Amino acid sequence: MKRFDEILHNGYSQSFDITRIIFHEKTEHQELVIFETPTFGRVMALDNIVQVTTRDEHVYHEMLTHVPLLAKGNVKDVLIIGGGDGGILRETLRHASVQHATLVELDRAVVDLSLEHFPDISNGAFSDPRTDLIITDGVKFVAETDKRFDVVIVDSTDPVGPGEVLFTESFYADCHRCLKEGGVLVTQNGVPFFQGDEVTNTYQRMAKSFADNSFYTAVVPTYIGGFMTLGWASDDAGLRHVDVETLRARFAAAQIKCRYYTPDLHKAAFALPQFILDLMRK
Numbered sequence: 277m278k279r280f281d282e283i284l285h286n287g288y289s290q291s292f293d294i295t296r297i298i299f300h301e302k303t304e305h306q307e308l309v310i311f312e313t314p315t316f317g318r319v320m321a322l323d324n325i326v327q328v329t330t331r332d333e334h335v336y337h338e339m340l341t342h343v344p345l346l347a348k349g350n351v352k353d354v355l356i357i358g359g360g361d362g363g364i365l366r367e368t369l370r371h372a373s374v375q376h377a378t379l380v381e382l383d384r385a386v387v388d389l390s391l392e393h394f395p396d397i398s399n400g401a402f403s404d405p406r407t408d409l410i411i412t413d414g415v416k417f418v419a420e421t422d423k424r425f426d427v428v429i430v431d432s433t434d435p436v437g438p439g440e441v442l443f444t445e446s447f448y449a450d451c452h453r454c455l456k457e458g459g460v461l462v463t464q465n466g467v468p469f470f471q472g473d474e475v476t477n478t479y480q481r482m483a484k485s486f487a488d489n490s491f492y493t494a495v496v497p498t499y500i501g502g503f504m505t506l507g508w509a510s511d512d513a514g515l516r517h518v519d520v521e522t523l524r525a526r527f528a529a530a531q532i533k534c535r536y537y538t539p540d541l542h543k544a545a546f547a548l549p550q551f552i553l554d555l556m557r558k
């Protein structure tokens with residue numbers, strides 16, 4: 277294999293030069309490949325879809341973490357579904373208010389191989405005393421746990437293969453059940469230019485359990501196609517309208533240095549292009 281061609285969108289793909297294959301095997305749940313590239317550094321793909329690159333992972337991890345945590349403020353308990361590479365966990369634990377971060381990952385191999393080949397992505401987060409790592413099915417966990425969280429972050433693969441169950445109405449209902457009053461759920465929701473149905477489906481499915489739901493955006497170069505949509509749901513509609521001064525004050529107090537996230541960008545990320553608004557139909 278001299279190149280890696282991502283197979284995700286119909287008739288259009290991205291292709292990486294491979295300078296070295298580091299790992300390539302079928303885990304219990306999916307095909308996992310790790311390789312080195314000249315442009316994006318080290319890359320991990322699951323079932324032929326790029327999940328993480330050392331070059332741009334911070335964009336996705338910062339936006340999927342700091343937006344809900346700073347919108348809510350003083351967050352203590354966070355649940356992460358998926359995210360076995362530890363990037364969301366790393367960003368979550370940068371908030372001193374966080375007392376417990378529970379990470380529920382289906383595939384132990386993702387955690388083990390990320391620790392071995394992408395140590396900077398978790399950057400010690402798995403050994404933090406606040407971390408509780410649980411290897412099980414996220415669907416089962418949210419259906420059964422009696423713990424309650426301020427924020428639930430779903431860092432999933434796309435809705436094909438093992439990730440599909442994390443895009444259902446019953447899963448969102450169980451996430452709602454796991455939230456403290458006025459808590460917030462955020463999810464990975466694809467690239468709407470190519471995966472528009474995901475916006476329409478998630479919009480309708482989240483609305484069944486939450487009083488308010490929408491999307492916000494981030495641009496992640498290796499999730500090709502422009503904007504990525506991140507799903508947002510809460511019973512507190514005010515959380516997606518927190519004013520920028522409050523966000524700036526919380527961000528400054530948290531003393532977190534980011535490479536993509538800024539409070540102004542946080543605010544702006546909820547302003548959606550018309551084609552995404554059009555996909556949000558009941």
Ligand code: AG3
Pocket residue numbers: 284325326327328336359360361362363364431432433434464466467498499500
């Ligand atoms: N999980 C999200 C990958 C989404 C890729 N999808 C796409 N390009 N449409 C990434 C895991 C990072 N912790």
